[in-house]
Each structure stands twice: as structure tokens, then as C-alpha cells.
Amino acid sequence: MTTPDAADGDRAxxxxxxxxxxxxxxxxxxxxxxxxxxxxxxxxxxxxxxxxFSSQLVNTNIGHSHPKVxxxxxxxxxxxxTIAPATTNLRRGEAAERILSKIDGMxxxxxxxxxxxxxxxxxxxxRVHTGRTKVLxxxxxxxxxTGAAINATGDTRRVDNEYxxxxxxxxxxxxxxxxxxxxxxxxxxxRALQHARRVIExxxxxxxxxxxxxxxxxxxxxxxxxxxxxxxxxxxxxxxxIVLILDEVMAGFGRTGEWFAHQHDxxxxxxxxxxxxxxxxxxxxxxxxxxxxxxxTFQERAIPGGLTYSGHPLAAASIVAAIDAMxxxxxxxxxAHLGADILGPxxxxxxxxxxxxxxVRGRGCFWALDLVTDRATRAPVDASVIASxxxxxxxxxxxxxxxxxxxxxxxxxxxxxxxxRRGLAILDxxxxxxxx
Numbered sequence: 387m388t389t390p391d392a393a394d395g396d397r398a399x400x401x402x403x404x405x406x407x408x409x410x411x412x413x414x415x416x417x418x419x420x421x422x423x424x425x426x427x428x429x430x431x432x433x434x435x436x437x438x439f440s441s442q443l444v445n446t447n448i449g450h451s452h453p454k455v456x457x458x459x460x461x462x463x464x465x466x467x468t469i470a471p472a473t474t475n476l477r478r479g480e481a482a483e484r485i486l487s488k489i490d491g492m493x494x495x496x497x498x499x500x501x502x503x504x505x506x507x508x509x510x511x512x513r514v515h516t517g518r519t520k521v522l523x524x525x526x527x528x529x530x531x532t533g534a535a536i537n538a539t540g541d542t543r544r545v546d547n548e549y550x551x552x553x554x555x556x557x558x559x560x561x562x563x564x565x566x567x568x569x570x571x572x573x574x575x576x577r578a579l580q581h582a583r584r585v586i587e588x589x590x591x592x593x594x595x596x597x598x599x600x601x602x603x604x605x606x607x608x609x610x611x612x613x614x615x616x617x618x619x620x621x622x623x624x625x626x627x628i629v630l631i632l633d634e635v636m637a638g639f640g641r642t643g644e645w646f647a648h649q650h651d652x653x654x655x656x657x658x659x660x661x662x663x664x665x666x667x668x669x670x671x672x673x674x675x676x677x678x679x680x681x682x683t684f685q686e687r688a689i690p691g692g693l694t695y696s697g698h699p700l701a702a703a704s705i706v707a708a709i710d711a712m713x714x715x716x717x718x719x720x721x722a723h724l725g726a727d728i729l730g731p732x733x734x735x736x737x738x739x740x741x742x743x744x745x746v747r748g749r750g751c752f753w754a755l756d757l758v759t760d761r762a763t764r765a766p767v768d769a770s771v772i773a774s775x776x777x778x779x780x781x782x783x784x785x786x787x788x789x790x791x792x793x794x795x796x797x798x799x800x801x802x803x804x805x806x807r808r809g810l811a812i813l814d815x816x817x818x819x820x821x822x
Contacts, residue, residue: 395419395431408531409543418780423450426801428785436780439797439809440787444604444636444752445662448708448717449798455668458707462700471497471696481702484709485664485675488645491654493678496689497671497697501635501661502530504672505598508657509534510691511674512596512629515683519551520589522582522628523598524558526606529633538598541606556585558599560609562745562756563764575612583622591626596657601647604636605789608754610747616653623656629680631657635672639663640712640799643722643750650749656680665708666798671701712799721799725750728803729795732810740817742767753795755813766791775816784812 398419406412421431426449428436441447448455462477469475482495496511498504509521523529525540536543537550557565559578566577586594597619603609616632623630632655637647641663644650648658657680661672695701712718725748733753737743744758757767757775772788779786779793787794793813797806 390421390429390431390433392432394421398431425449425451426798426805434783436783436785437797437805437809437812438785439779439795440785441751441796441798442667443662444641444787444794444796445667447640447663447721447751447799448666448712449800452666452708452711452800454711455665455704455707458703459668459700462703466699468695469699471692471694475697475699475702477699477702477706478697481697481705484706485660485673488639488709489649489658489675491677492658492675493681494676495673496676497673497693497701498661499670499693499695500530500672501633501659502532502535502672503693504635504659504661504674505529505535505538505631505633506532507689507691508631508659508674509538509596509598511657511676511680511683511689512631514687514690515629515680516595516627518593518595520554520594521552521596521598522554522556522586522589522594524600524603524606525555526558526560526609527600527603527633528605529598529600530635552595554585554589554594556582558603558609559612559615560607561612562747571612575615575618578615579618579622582619586622586626586628591628594626594628596629596631597623598631598633600633600635600637601651601653602637602642602749602752604752607756607789607792608748608752608794610749611651613651616648616651620653629656631655631659633659635659635661636663637752639709640718640721641750641752641796643718643725645718665701665704668704668708669698669701670695671698671705715800717799721750724797724799724801724803724806725753728806729753729810732807733795733813736810736814736817739814740821742817742820748795751797751799751801755793755795757791757793771820775820778816778819779812782812782816784809784816 420428523538527540529535529538533550536547537553559574561574568574632648638660656677658675733746737746742757743755745756759765776786
């Protein structure tokens with residue numbers, strides 16, 4: 387364990403001026419410098435302890451510095467630190483085997499460097515497989531910051547990056563802020579599917595290569611779909627010969643209390659993208675899980691793409707160790723318990739006490755608090771309120787994840803019941819202070 391050293395924190399903040407951060411103005415740096423992490427806890431250079439309720443970017447599913455994953459990376463680095471992707475490598479094969487063991491009916495894995503290029507390559511596969519170009523995705527979505535992935539993204543970050551062609555958007559279901567004037571989850575599902583179908587028909591069904599959606603949109607607000615929606619997209623895809631791509635980069639590998647979020651709905655995807663939770667981000671990695679039908683396209687035809695670090699042995703070793711640890715320690719089952727017995731009920735109790743919470747939604751360790759100025763109108767709070775709440779949470783040793791008018795409650799899946807309750811108590815305290 388490293389000894390806290392405030393001078394290191396000062397040096398980290400000073401050197402940060404050399405870094406242009408993601409989605410940030412260079413003049414606005416983050417003074418929150420982290421020295422180390424273990425389990426669900428982080429420490430700064432001054433030695434102050436924090437509970438991580440962000441999982442960083444919702445990726446440290448197994449927690450920080452899990453000893454089995456760390457040991458696997460160290461051992462692999464000593465044996466074989468890197469190897470070209472065209473070679474056969476045991477650890478790479480084991481990683482693919484572990485991933486496929488957690489999902490039914492899929493045949494192979496294509497490894498990438500992260501989630502964005504997983505989406506990029508899934509779109510490429512769908513286009514080659516179908517001979518078509520268009521991709522339908524949701525406005526409330528985030529799929530990554532590479533060419534096709536950012537164009538598939540629905541939120542406004544795509545606007546400055548619209549260089550790729552062939553992307554079409556529709557509104558997915560979100561009954562709390564419905565685009566369809568629905569009065570129930572059933573109506574929302576029916577009308578959202580009707581909307582998707584009409585967009586496909588109006589754009590030309592024979593032009594669509596893929597429907598690309600997150601089974602539970604994450605950054606857009608943890609929008610658990612109504613019953614029947616994903617099955618309805620599957621039926622649309624089958625009707626028009628379209629590939630169904632499910633983006634499980636954030637929701638996958640236990641985050642919702644199942645290995646994959648779409649398993650709650652019993653839907654069969656053609657391609658699944660993953661990253662983040664597959665190894666909790668210990669080494670950069672992502673990939674595409676491929677159905678037998680799509681794999682057959684590339685049996686005698688080369689996939690038109692590849693990456694220098696595809697199936698990197700350090701990443702592969704971390705995947706094997708992470709999935710084995712999650713299986714042996716019942717981590718996915720624990721995430722389901724936390725959601726059903728601690729976080730879900732606790733957050734709903736908070737909503738009963740604090741009028742600022744307009745809606746609580748989620749499952750497993752994947753929750754959002756939709757914050758409003760008025761419950762009747764559902765008007766969102768503004769950015770200044772979120773900034774104030776974030777600062778207050780951090781001051782109390784709670785690392786938050788915030789987006790738009792929401793606080794997302796997304797701790798590592800290994801969080802204990804007591805730590806989860808402590809986090810709920812901190813949220814209660816901060817909301818009470820804000821209201822006073």
C-alpha cells in the first residue's frame with residue numbers, strides 16, 4: 387500500500403495541464419486526483435477515502451484492484467506481454483470461451499480496443515452481411531466517439547461529429563418523458579415500435595443493415611425498456627432482414643443483475659458489443675459477439691478490418707480472471723440482490739422524502755434519479771443544481787456519476803449491503819441540505 391503524499395497530488399494537478407480531457411474545455415481541469423483504489427473505495431493523495439458510486443465510467447464492475455485480476459495481468463506480462471493478432475494465443479482463446487459461456491446461441495468473438503470500435507466493427511459486419519448501409523438507432527443513446535459510433539449516437543455530442551453516412555434515428559421508449567403522449571408503459575411500447583416501424587418503412591426497409599440499440603440505455607438515463615420492446619425490435623429486424631445489434635458496453639457483464647441486460651427480456655441478438663465490465667477496465671479491451679449466421683458470412687470472406695491490439699494477451703488474461711472471479715464469487719447474483727433488496731427500495735424511499743426526485747428507475751447496480759424542479763411538470767433541474775449536488779456528495783466521500791439532470795447510482799457490483807446503505811444515507815443527507 388502506498389503512503390499518502392500530498393505533494394504527489396499537487397504534482398498530478400500541475401501535470402494535468404498537459405492533458406486534453408475527453409469532452410472538456412482545456413481550461414477546465416478536474417482537481418480530483420486519485421492515488422489508489424481497492425474494492426469500492428478510492429483514496430486521494432492526501433489519504434482521504436471515498437466510496438465509488440460511479441464505477442468510474444460505469445465499468446469497474448468487479449471493483450478496484452481485484453487481486454485475482456491484478457495477478458493474472460502480472461503473470462501474463464511476465465510470460466508474453468504482447469503478440470500480433472493474426473497469431474493463435476491460448477489466453478485469447480480462453481477469453482473468447484469465457485465470454486461465449488455467458489450468452490446463448492453465439493459463435494465467436496471479434497476483439498477490439500474498447501467499446502466505440504466494437505460498435506464500429508459491428509456496424510461494418512452488418513453492412514457486409516446484408517449488403518446494405520443504413521443504421522437505425524435511438525436519439526437517447528450513446529455508442530462511442532469514433533466515426534460511425536458517434537453518428538449512431540443520438541445525444542447532441544454527435545452534432546459536431548456527423549461525418550459518417552447512412553445513420554437514421556428514432557425515439558425509443560421513455561414513458562416518463564414520452565414523445566408519444568402515452569399514458570402507460572404498454573402504450574409507450576406500442577407507440578415506440580410503431581414509430582420505429584414507420585421510420586424504417588419511410589426510409590426504405592431494403593436499405594437498412596442494422597438496428598443498433600442499448601438494451602438499457604445508460605448515459606442517456608438508464609432507460610429500462612417496457613416489456614416487449616426489444617422483442618418488437620427483433621420482430622422488425624426479422625421482418626425486413628435487418629441485423630439486430632445490442633450495445634452492451636455499459637449494461638453488460640452483470641451491471642443489471644444478469645450477465646447481459648438483454649437476458650432480462652429473452653431476446654436473441656445477431657451481434658452484441660461489449661467492453662467496460664468484461665474486465666472492469668483494467669486493460670483497454672472491447673469486442674463483438676457474433677451469431678452463427680453472421681459468422682458464416684466471414685467463413686470464406688475476410689472481414690474488412692482489424693486492430694494491432696485485437697485480443698491483446700494482457701487484456702485477454704484480465705478477461706479470463708475477471709469472468710472467473712465474477713462466477714466463483716457470485717458477483718452477478720450479488721448485483722441482482724443489491725438492486726432488488728437495497729438500492730431499488732432505498733432509492734424509492736428517498737423519492738418519497740425528497741420532491742426533487744421525479745423518478746427512480748433501474749435494475750441491479752444500474753440506477754438513475756431523474757431530478758426535477760416540479761414533479762407535476764417534470765421540469766428538469768439545471769446544471770447548477772447538479773454541480774452543487776456533485777460537490778456536496780464528493781465532500782462527504784461519495785464519488786457520483788451525473789449526466790444532464792440526473793444522478794446515476796452505479797456502484798461496483800461487489801459493494802457490500804452496508805456500504806450501499808451508507809451511500810443511500812449520504813444521498814439523503816445531501817438532498818436534505820439542498821432543500822433547506
